[in-house]
Structure formats: structure tokens, C-alpha cells
Amino acid sequence: MSIETDIKQKKFRSPFQKLALNLVYTTKWLEYKQLESFKEHDITPQQYNVLRILRGQQGNPIKVSDITERMLDKSSNTSRLVDKLLAKNLAKRTSCESDRRAVDVVITEEGLELLKVLDPFIEDWENRFNIISEEEAEQISALLDKLRENENQA
Amino acid sequence: MSIETDIKQKKFRSPFQKLALNLVYTTKWLEYKQLESFKEHDITPQQYNVLRILRGQQGNPIKVSDITERMLDKSSNTSRLVDKLLAKNLAKRTSCESDRRAVDVVITEEGLELLKVLDPFIEDWENRFNIISEEEAEQISALLDKLRENENQA
DNA sequence: CATCAATAGATGTTTCTACATTAAATGTAT
DNA sequence: ATACATTTAATGTAGAAACATCTATTGATG
Numbered sequence: 099m100s101i102e103t104d105i106k107q108k109k110f111r112s113p114f115q116k117l118a119l120n121l122v123y124t125t126k127w128l129e130y131k132q133l134e135s136f137k138e139h140d141i142t143p144q145q146y147n148v149l150r151i152l153r154g155q156q157g158n159p160i161k162v163s164d165i166t167e168r169m170l171d172k173s174s175n176t177s178r179l180v181d182k183l184l185a186k187n188l189a190k191r192t193s194c195e196s197d198r199r200a201v202d203v204v205i206t207e208e209g210l211e212l213l214k215v216l217d218p219f220i221e222d223w224e225n226r227f228n229i230i231s232e233e234e235a236e237q238i239s240a241l242l243d244k245l246r247e248n249e250n251q252a
Numbered sequence: 253m254s255i256e257t258d259i260k261q262k263k264f265r266s267p268f269q270k271l272a273l274n275l276v277y278t279t280k281w282l283e284y285k286q287l288e289s290f291k292e293h294d295i296t297p298q299q300y301n302v303l304r305i306l307r308g309q310q311g312n313p314i315k316v317s318d319i320t321e322r323m324l325d326k327s328s329n330t331s332r333l334v335d336k337l338l339a340k341n342l343a344k345r346t347s348c349e350s351d352r353r354a355v356d357v358v359i360t361e362e363g364l365e366l367l368k369v370l371d372p373f374i375e376d377w378e379n380r381f382n383i384i385s386e387e388e389a390e391q392i393s394a395l396l397d398k399l400r401e402n403e404n405q406a
Numbered sequence: 407c408a409t410c411a412a413t414a415g416a417t418g419t420t421t422c423t424a425c426a427t428t429a430a431a432t433g434t435a436t
Numbered sequence: 437a438t439a440c441a442t443t444t445a446a447t448g449t450a451g452a453a454a455c456a457t458c459t460a461t462t463g464a465t466g
Contacts, residue, residue: 099397099400099401100397101393101396101397104400105322105323105324106321106322107308107322111375111378112378112386112389113386113387113389113390113393114378114379114381114382114386114389115378116389116390116393117381117389117390117392117393118282118378118381119324120392120393120396120397121275121278121279121282121396122279122282122283122324123324124275124396124399124400125275125276125279126324126325126326126327127400128272128275128276129276130327142421142422144422154261161444161445162444162445162446163443163444163445167260168259168260168261169259170259170273170276170277170280171280173280173284173423173424173425174422174423174424175422175423175424175446176445177444177445177446177447178422178423178446178447181446197431197432197443197444198430198431198432198444199430199431199432199443199444199445200431200443200444200445201444201445201446221265224265224266224268224269224272225268226399227268227271227272227399228268229398229399229401230395230398230399232266232267232268233267234395235266235267235268235270235271236267236270236271238271238274238392238395238396239255239267239270239271239274241384241388241392242255242274242275242278242392243253243254243255243274244383244384245278245380245381245383245384246253246258246278246281247253247383287424296451296452298452298453315414315415316414316415317413317414317415327453327454327455328452328453328454329416329452329453329454329455330415331414331415331416331417332416332417332452332453335416348414351413351414351461351462352414352460352461352462353413353414353415353460353461353462354413354414354415354461355414355415
């Protein structure tokens with residue numbers, strides 16, 4: 099369905115306004131889809147994001163502040179997210195020797211297993227994107243990058 | 253900056269995964285920008301969304317359920333959002349005569365004035381989108397619509 | 407019209423988010 | 437070395453979101 103139908107708005111001030119609304123709307127849609135897979139496994143999208151980052155470390159520990167840097171939502175409270183993973187035995191936390199302010203986080207075997215269970219679900223809805231071509235996907239990505247370019251202007 | 257740099261991830265499973273992450277990341281970025289304008293006026297993006305819908309009615313009342321239908325985030329609790337607008341005198345609520353379950357909502361003069369104050373801020377960051385062409389904006393919108401097409405498949 | 411399901415909206419509760427503050431460790435400059 | 441700023445992470449708190457439940461009204465069916 100077109101964004102016009104979805105939010106029942108016939109006219110937009112500009113193609114840019116329409117795009118802005120469409121971005122927010124499509125992302126909410128996407129997050130909602132993801133949520134459906136996540137909630138049966140008692141994990142939030144944010145926690146999943148952290149788990150993925152931890153797995154990406156391939157066994158190496160990573161500091162909380164470095165996790166934040168890699169997150170999609172950098173304003174989130176990584177400290178408490180890690181707490182949640184800890185409580186579920188999906189991650190381990192050890193104090194960092196070289197900098198005693200910092201804390202090293204590693205994914206546990208159980209965390210890796212959970213990701214393995216979730217992977218097919220995630221791939222599944224990513225594959226729905228096949229409705230557009232790989233080139234089109236790359237092209238949108240490039241344009242989105244461009245949109246964020248003048249972040250520190252204005 | 254490219255999404256690769258922003259989330260410090262060099263490789264993606266596919267252009268589709270990259271697009272999915274980029275969509276979420278860009279929308280968070282967008283919402284954060286909006287939030288900055290909104291918070292000085294003690295209003296949330298959701299409340300703003302409702303106010304815009306109310307203004308779009310051109311003085312005609314609209315039911316709470318119809319507001320929800322037009323919202324970007326349809327899972328939000330419209331009832332309480334309207335409460336908040338009411339408390340700030342930005343909207344009025346009257347019971348609907350034809351259906352006593354329903355409630356009619358209208359924007360107040362004060363609500364219209366707040367929107368008038370916010371409009372330039374919103375237009376401002378929408379205009380930053382000028383960094384891409386109108387055709388490109390339309391094209392992304394069309395592709396996003398397409399992505400959501402097979403919503404009820406799988 | 408009596409019953410039962412469906413709809414509209416309000417509300418209760420738990421969890422999460424946003425924001426500010428705190429505490430400890432480290433870096434920097436005199 | 438001392439003083440002060442910065443960084444890192446944890447925590448306190450108010451408000452918002454997510455989800456289920458409740459009440460009142462309407463619709464639909466026997």
C-alpha cells in the first residue's frame with residue numbers, strides 16, 4: 099500500500115515531507131515485524147542489537163562505550179541493556195584491566211545459541227526485501243547516507 | 253557519513269540487511285533531530301503527529317479511532333495522547349452524538365498557534381532533504397511502499 | 407427483544423526511555 | 437604531585453510505551 103493510503107493523507111507539502119513520513123512509517127512497520135519474532139524469545143530489538151554486536155566481536159571483549167558507538171540507537175542506556183542480557187545469561191561482564199573505569203562484555207554460549215535461533219527469522223523478513231533489486235537497495239542506502247550528511251550544518 | 257562508518261560495521265549479509273539497518277538508523281537520526289525542536293515546546297513527536305492530523309481536519313471533529321488510523325505509529329495509545337493535548341489546551345474533546353461510545357476531538361486555537369510556531373522548524377529539516385533531488389525522494393518513497401507491499405504474506 | 411459478539415475508548419500495570427546525577431578512574435596542566 | 441577536567445559506567449527519577457483488561461455502547465442473530 100502506498101503511504102498515502104496507509105496514513106490516509108492525500109497531499110504532502112513536498113516529496114521530501116512525503117519521504118520523511120514514509121521513512122518513519124516504514125521503519126515503525128519494520129520494527130513491529132521484528133518485534134513479533136523477538137517477543138517470543140523474551141528479548142527486545144535493542145537487546146538483540148547488542149547481542150549482534152557482541153557476536154561480531156568473535157569472542158573478543160568489548161567495552162560498554164564501544165557497544166554504544168556501534169548501536170543503531172546511540173541514545174539508549176547500554177549499561178542497563180547489558181544488565182538485562184546478564185540477567186538472562188546471554189552475556190558476561192568482567193572489569194577491564196587496562197582501564198578500571200571500563201567494563202568488558204562478552205557474549206555467552208547461551209547468547210550465541212539464542213542468536214542462532216533468531217537468525218532465520220531475521221533473514222526471513224530481510225529476504226522479503228527481495229521485492230526490490232539489490233541495486234535498488236544499495237541505491238536507497240546511498241541516498242539515506244546522503245540525507246544524513248549535513249548533520250552538523252544548520 | 254556512510255552507515256558503515258556510523259555503526260562501525262564493515263560488511264553486511266546483503267544489500268537488504270544493510271538497507272534495513274540504514275532505515276532504522278536514519279529514522280532514529282531523523283526522530284532525534286525532530287525531538288530537539290519539539291522538547292522546547294513541551295510536546296512529543298507523537299503528540300505533534302496527532303496535532304497535525306487534527307489540523308488536517310480543517311475544523312471538523314475526528315474520532316479517536318480515526319486519529320489512530322492516520323498515525324505513523326498506529327500502536328500508540330491515542331486516548332492518552334489526546335489527554336495530554338487536552339491538559340495543555342491544545343485540543344478539545346466532546347462526546348459524539350451519533351455514537352455514544354465515540355469521542356470527537358478538535359484542535360483549539362492554541363493548538364493551531366503552536367503548530368504555526370513549529371512549522372518553520374519542521375520545514376527546515378525537511379528542506380535539508382534538498383541534498384537529494386525531488387525525483388530521488390519520490391523514487392525512495394515508491395520503493396519503500398513496495399517494501400511494505402507483501403506485508404500479509406509470509 | 408434477548409443474547410452474544412464487536413467496537414470505542416479509558417485505565418492499570420509493568421517495562422522501557424530520556425535525562426540528569428553520581429562515583430570512580432584516568433588524563434592534563436601547572 | 438596536586439588540582440581540575442574528562443571519561444566510563446551505574447543509578448535515580450519522571451514520564452512514556454506496550455500490553456492486557458475493563459466498561460459502555462452498538463451491532464447482529466436467533
